[in-house]
Amino acid sequence: xxxxxxxxxxxxxxxxxxxxxxxxxxxxxxxxxxxxxxxxxxxxxxxxxxxxxxxxxxxxxxxxxxxxxxxxxxxxxxxxxxxxxxxxxxxxxxxxxxxxxxxxxxxxxxxxxxxxxxxxxxxxxxxxxxxxxxxxxxxxxxxxxxxxxxxxxxxxxxxxxxxxxxxxxxxx
Numbered sequence: 001x002x003x004x005x006x007x008x009x010x011x012x013x014x015x016x017x018x019x020x021x022x023x024x025x026x027x028x029x030x031x032x033x034x035x036x037x038x039x040x041x042x043x044x045x046x047x048x049x050x051x052x053x054x055x056x057x058x059x060x061x062x063x064x065x066x067x068x069x070x071x072x073x074x075x076x077x078x079x080x081x082x083x084x085x086x087x088x089x090x091x092x093x094x095x096x097x098x099x100x101x102x103x104x105x106x107x108x109x110x111x112x113x114x115x116x117x118x119x120x121x122x123x124x125x126x127x128x129x130x131x132x133x134x135x136x137x138x139x140x141x142x143x144x145x146x147x148x149x150x151x152x153x154x155x156x157x158x159x160x161x162x163x164x165x166x167x168x169x170x171x172x
Contacts, residue, residue: 063113063121065106065150067141069129074141076102086137096144103148122151129155 068075074083076099083102088095103125110123125145129138138155145153 063110064124064126064154065103065145067125067127067145069127069133069137069141071130071132074099077106086133089137089140096140099141100144100148103145103150107149123149124152124154125150126154126156 065076066078068080069086071086073085074089075081076083081102083089083099084092084095089099107123110121114121125141127138127141127145142153
């Protein structure tokens with residue numbers, strides 16, 4: 001003879017009201033107790049994350065040497081001293097030497113200013129360039145700045161894409 005198991009009665013429908021209550025309580029608890037401090041990025045030891053500062057703040061403190069890179073010329077310093085063209089920057093060692101000497105002199109003056117004031121600021125180099133300038137020219141300027149003991153090299157970005165055309169019109 002064959003044994004047949006009897007069929008269990010269907011379970012009554014479960015009410016999810018209590019489950020929703022528990023999930024709501026858990027959600028409120030988690031939202032209340034989450035710490036936003038733990039969400040911050042923690043940098044590894046000896047790593048400094050980049051900061052943002054305006055160009056004018058860098059220039060006004062007197063510790064920054066400005067380098068403006070145009071498609072047809074390179075201007076250095078706040079006095080806009082012409083340092084030649086981009087091709088001269090890459091191909092002419094004399095042009096690079098002039099820029100290096102200027103940068104080294106400025107870095108030394110900044111160091112003297114720091115020693116007089118008793119501060120410990122590092123000389124900064126600020127490079128302003130249009131996005132159309134090839135990277136090899138910017139790299140050459142970074143090499144010159146690093147060789148001239150600039151500890152901080154900043155790159156300036158402009159929000160206005162027509163700045164070059166507007167500066168040319170203002171110069172006329």
